[in-house]
Amino acid sequence: MPYFIDRRLNPKGKSLANRQRFLRRARTQIREAVQKSLKDSAVADISKERKIKISSKGTREPRFRLDPKTAGERDFVLPGNRDFTPGDEIKKPKSGDGGGHGKDAADYAEGEDDFEFVMSQDEVLDIFFEDLELPNLVRTTLKETPNTVWKRAGITTAGSPTQINLVRTMRNAQGRRLALKRPSLRDIKALEDELDRLEREDPQSEETRAKIVTLKENLARANAKRKWVGFIDPIDVRYNSYTEQPVPTSQAVMFCLMDVSGSMGEREKDLAKRFYMLLHLFLRRRYDRVDIVFIRHTHDAQEVDEQEFFYSRQSGGTIVSTALDKMLEIQRERYTTSDWNIYAAQASDGYTQSGDARRCVEMLNADIMPLCQYYAYIEILDEREMEVFASEDSGAELWRAYRTVAELWPNFATKRISKPADIFPVFRELFKKAESTG
């Protein structure tokens, strides 16, 4: 008798343990590959699974094998002879053993071969974020002890007397009283009055006496019924129910500040956008809730939606401090520091009205930096400028001004980028482990 067994419902992922071992084993290669892959691909694609190609170094499985190509001799048999006769010679293919032994050739090339496989989004991101940590995460309200709040969760039949729901209880009681026809006080009073009136009648007729007897019986019955159909019965009682629910204890707001004046072209905006997206992705993984506020500025700052922020153009001068003003204003209105972690990311091409840089520095030092978890400033240059400003110390007015802020505040970072490939390294450096930034 055969046994048919349906295994389809057995737990899946039997080889998960092996996969984890493999990922750990090839950690170095995978990290390199993931970083390279992230560097080259659009930021929006970060939340997708991706094909990763790693060198087989570290995951080699060597075996002793023969190498007939270097020395010695051998015979082998092949199918599909067309017109060869004994003694014929067949030229050996130049590289690789193509003469029907393609498989061997691949095996022999070990050490060079790459290994390609698909990594899930989570696996990629875990590696991506592995040794990152948001700086200065020591927040008073947050993180380690998740806050909870009591929330209503309907009505129950059991609870403590303090939680009794009077309306519900009384409504139930009344319904029950009606259903069971509990005599009201008024009914009793009416019976008593009637009894009283009849008893006072003089002379009492036969009929009246009979009535009195009936009335007395009715009255007794009504009083008894009032006793056993209580005004409030335990089955009427309802309590308000509450459950403890975690509240998003860690929430962050991310201010995106950008100069949208004419000097910021398509390319600059694109770079800035990638930077914001990366930061956003990162915050989203760390915090339960992340708000984004887009503030664009020319000589005047406005809060706009994302579409406007990236795609609409405005002409005008450049006054950076207006954006900082706007940010402070919004923060005061909507994002109190006790509830929100505040992050700011500013992108600019480095130009501002002369004298404005000094005001920015004052604002940052006095008002903004004390509020912020982190403030990142990226200056987008073109490649040529990048070479000119090879040194950290040289640069436009805003850059030099911000450098002084960076010296005072460890959680203030400034970076220059010029091409998409720069973004990732910048990002890594901005969010290196807390120790290195303070």
Next chain:
Amino acid sequence: MPNLLFTEAEWDFAALDRTYKAIEEIALGDLKLDVYPNQVEVISSEQMLDAYSSLGMPLMYNHWSFGKLFAREDTLYRAGYTALAYEIVINSSPCISYLLEENTMTMQALVMAHAAFGHNHFFKNNYLFRQWTNAEGILDYLAFAKRYIAACEERHGREEVEAVLDAAHALMDQGVFRYRRPPKPSKERVLEKRRRRAEYEEEAYNELWRTLPAGIEPPATPPTPDDDDGFGGDMKLPEENLLYFLEKHSPTLKAWQRETLRIVRNLAQYFYPQRQTKVMNEGCATFVHHAIMNMMYDRGLITEGSLLEFLHSHTSVVFQPEFSDKRYSGINPYALGFAMMTDIRRIAEAPTAEDRDWFPQLAGSGDWVGALKDAWANYRDESFIEQFLSPKLMRDFRLFALFDKADDEAYTVSAIHNEGGYRKVRSLLARQYDAGASDPNIQVVGANLKGDRKLFLEHHMHRGVPLHHATKDLVLTHIEHLWGHEVAFEEVAD
């Protein structure tokens, strides 16, 4: 027709059961097969990938290389480069075969005939499997291996265990007894007992270390009742089974490391017959499913549509591209095995004059069932080809032999499928399937246990073919890890 077992492509368990019984009747009645009890399991494609990556076994200890294999198969499968396996069948008693849930009913019938009867018969009857594997014990043993390795990881750390397994895997091809019979994989109970004793010894041994005053060496061999445990003992040199040698004689391995080597060695030994009988095993299964499906059609048990569907997948399985074809990746064992077995039937039933010359005993005997059963039971690929490859088949496959010398610019055609070449082509092809000849011949020739503890290995080159250099060095590092001291390696010309 009232006889039909199924008419729909969709399968259900009732249809599987009916079909299984019909197949069984033909397999046992007409083909006179002799099989282990069957256990047929329906699995999903993901589970099939799982099974792939644990060497086709239903359970296996954890190791990163299986994860790597899974990742590779998964990627190829998703990209559509490979289809999933035709079937997976395990040499165990009961014999477990997997059916993929996506298969049509016809495919399920085909797979049951192929795996549950074809492979199953071969496993049960072929002399290599009978002698060298223990079908009843393998699942228990794997369960033990899995538990044992997991316990070692817990106790000694994952990295330690991984290092030993890596090294052992590298030596798997050198971890088999080719000529002398290996000790049977013992039942779990025996091994548990042995493990406990080994653990006790390990602890006692450590105690001894600590209590000895400085400068005094511990005894070279711990007192063990039999030389099966612990290192030392009598070395039988030369030794071709490197894993066995290291397990028994390595001066540095701890008891659990020896047990780990033993597990890998037992697995290697378990799989060794499969490596030597690829053509026969697949040939047998393919021949059996072909015969059964055709008989089912002849008896009106399956529809014409099913027969055509079956033939379609059958022909793609036994397709043999020519050597110059882009799809060529060696001789297809399904094609060669199936062709040879069909040929045996032809020779038995309708021989030509040529067949009478070449196979006087077999030709015209009519008893193809007996002839095939005898071949399945008593041959392996090498001897099977040497014995049964007929000139007609060599012509059909248009086989020819090449001679290759490393320094030459060109290969020389040494023989083709003609009167003068039949015997040579056949011998060379048979040789190609001799696992003993295609694996490098590496032996332990000496070990200096008293002095510097150097281990001496030799590769006896066959026809001057050396080892691949880079991989050799990598494997040697693994051997050094297991031996714990220097390892000398020499390539010796024959």
